[in-house]
Amino acid sequence: MEIKIKLNDEKYRYDVYQMFNIFFTFQDISFVKEGEDFCVSINGDYMELLKDQEILFEGNIKDGKKEEIKKSIFTALSNLTGEKYPWGTMIGIRPSKRALKLINEGVSEAEIVKHYSDEFLVEKEKAELCIEVAKYEEKFVNKDSKTVSIYVGMPFCPTRCLYCSFASNPIGGCKKQVDPYLEALSKEIEAIKEYVDRKELIIETVYFGGGTPTAVDDDQFEDIMKKVYESFVLDKNIKEFTVECGRPDSITAKKLQSMKKYSVDRISINPQSMNDSTLKEIGRNHTVADVIDKFNLARSLGFDNINMDIIVGLPNEGLKEVENTYRRILELEPDSLTVHGMSIKRSSRLHENLVLKQTIHIPRQEELNKMYKETKRLAEDLDMHPYYMYRQKNMVGNMENVGYSKADKECIYNIQMIEDSQTIIALGADAVSKVVFLDENRIERFGNVKDVKEYINRIDEMIEGKIALFNTLY
Numbered sequence: 001m002e003i004k005i006k007l008n009d010e011k012y013r014y015d016v017y018q019m020f021n022i023f024f025t026f027q028d029i030s031f032v033k034e035g036e037d038f039c040v041s042i043n044g045d046y047m048e049l050l051k052d053q054e055i056l057f058e059g060n061i062k063d064g065k066k067e068e069i070k071k072s073i074f075t076a077l078s079n080l081t082g083e084k085y086p087w088g089t090m091i092g093i094r095p096s097k098r099a100l101k102l103i104n105e106g107v108s109e110a111e112i113v114k115h116y117s118d119e120f121l122v123e124k125e126k127a128e129l130c131i132e133v134a135k136y137e138e139k140f141v142n143k144d145s146k147t148v149s150i151y152v153g154m155p156f157c158p159t160r161c162l163y164c165s166f167a168s169n170p171i172g173g174c175k176k177q178v179d180p181y182l183e184a185l186s187k188e189i190e191a192i193k194e195y196v197d198r199k200e201l202i203i204e205t206v207y208f209g210g211g212t213p214t215a216v217d218d219d220q221f222e223d224i225m226k227k228v229y230e231s232f233v234l235d236k237n238i239k240e241f242t243v244e245c246g247r248p249d250s251i252t253a254k255k256l257q258s259m260k261k262y263s264v265d266r267i268s269i270n271p272q273s274m275n276d277s278t279l280k281e282i283g284r285n286h287t288v289a290d291v292i293d294k295f296n297l298a299r300s301l302g303f304d305n306i307n308m309d310i311i312v313g314l315p316n317e318g319l320k321e322v323e324n325t326y327r328r329i330l331e332l333e334p335d336s337l338t339v340h341g342m343s344i345k346r347s348s349r350l351h352e353n354l355v356l357k358q359t360i361h362i363p364r365q366e367e368l369n370k371m372y373k374e375t376k377r378l379a380e381d382l383d384m385h386p387y388y389m390y391r392q393k394n395m396v397g398n399m400e401n402v403g404y405s406k407a408d409k410e411c412i413y414n415i416q417m418i419e420d421s422q423t424i425i426a427l428g429a430d431a432v433s434k435v436v437f438l439d440e441n442r443i444e445r446f447g448n449v450k451d452v453k454e455y456i457n458r459i460d461e462m463i464e465g466k467i468a469l470f471n472t473l474y
Helices: 010-023 066-081 096-104 109-120 124-137 175-198 218-233 253-261 276-281 288-300 319-332 349-356 365-381 412-419 452-457 459-470
Strands: 002-007 028-031 038-043 046-051 054-060 147-154 202-210 240-246 266-269 306-312 336-341 385-390 401-405 423-427 432-437 442-447
Touching: 002 010, 010 028, 010 038, 010 066, 046 066, 054 066, 066 109, 096 109, 096 124, 109 124, 124 385, 124 412, 147 175, 147 218, 147 412, 175 218, 175 423, 175 452, 175 459, 202 218, 202 412, 218 253, 240 253, 240 412, 253 288, 266 288, 288 306, 288 319, 306 319, 306 365, 319 365, 336 365, 385 412, 423 459, 432 459, 442 459, 452 459
Parallel strands: 002 028, 002 038, 147 202, 147 423, 202 240, 240 266, 266 306, 306 336
Antiparallel strands: 038 046, 046 054, 336 401, 385 401, 423 432, 432 442
16 A cells, blocks of 8 residues: 655654654655655645645744654644554654663753653653663673674574574575584684784673574584684673574584583573464474473573573564463563564565565554553563663564563673673674774674675674774774
């Protein structure tokens, strides 16, 4: 379905588009000269919004102030559709940043909640979430340019999930690429180790993600873990070493023992859902029983900081399925919980099935809001607090991703990534390094190529380009 908008002033095109995109996220939105569904007319301090010639809004907008235009359109579309989006007109990916700024200026929490409501129509619960996250993030935000984190990426997975748009290649068809990839990655690790040591940089955290790091076989995993440990962990006095095990069907006792051997202190076992029908629907070759077995195995081996990821808004899941996920995870008692809203990327098979083929159901906003409340209740029942948050484009329900944790189980790497306050040295295919110039409030990025073969063939180029960027700071 296409939504056609006639707009008389192009300078407001982006703002108008963003408001319509909240309510019609998975429909094509275009601006036309005639034959429109909606007409937006802005003249000085007066605006009129029509649908099929019926007035949805008319009135003053404070001299064309963009936020007033957005609020007027948002309110009119909410009344039209009956959908209540709790983030209002706020579209930034880091909504807690504003709360942190206001806290540092001495503004009271009540005034901050009022600010979010007055400026963006954000509901009280979401404004309070921003405040709580900001207060936790403030304890960890980096202030030293020579303190960095290391990210290592593994671009292979057991299978490709329906919603995935990342550089994750089903390992069954890529086995011949694994050893050459690990050789190239090892070369990049060696070069960056030498650079970090020479520049006397301080490594705060190491995060091994993907893809799925544990998708490779036990011996390959042991070898790369040893390389990462000796390069970035041994004698570095780091605060945190995370491995995102991810898929239970890739986790073995030997891999968990390798992680213990090489001082991994935080792991993530990610079911996404605790409903077998959903796991099958999204292309994950494991069951709920597998999740429970691997979680208990990790506990028996002494892992006391285990995160679990879940996704709200998965295909054909409603409140009943989320309530079941809630019960099953509560029984396991993980140490942290990351709640993701379903983000539907154009390069995913989910986008094709939802938008083009229309073979998948997603919940309406009212039910989605209740599903999020269940995840908040789960975190509270697990005695967890929210410690980081971010938002993405094309999220079902225009919602948020929240990291919850028990006391002292926060993922420091996640906070530094979201706050853009620390240089991240990222290694591997499709890994994006981020250089933070704290004194200039400026960020530069260097992205490794996404394709595994290209990464292998161009590894020297990747190393040289990355180091050249780092040299502009160090």
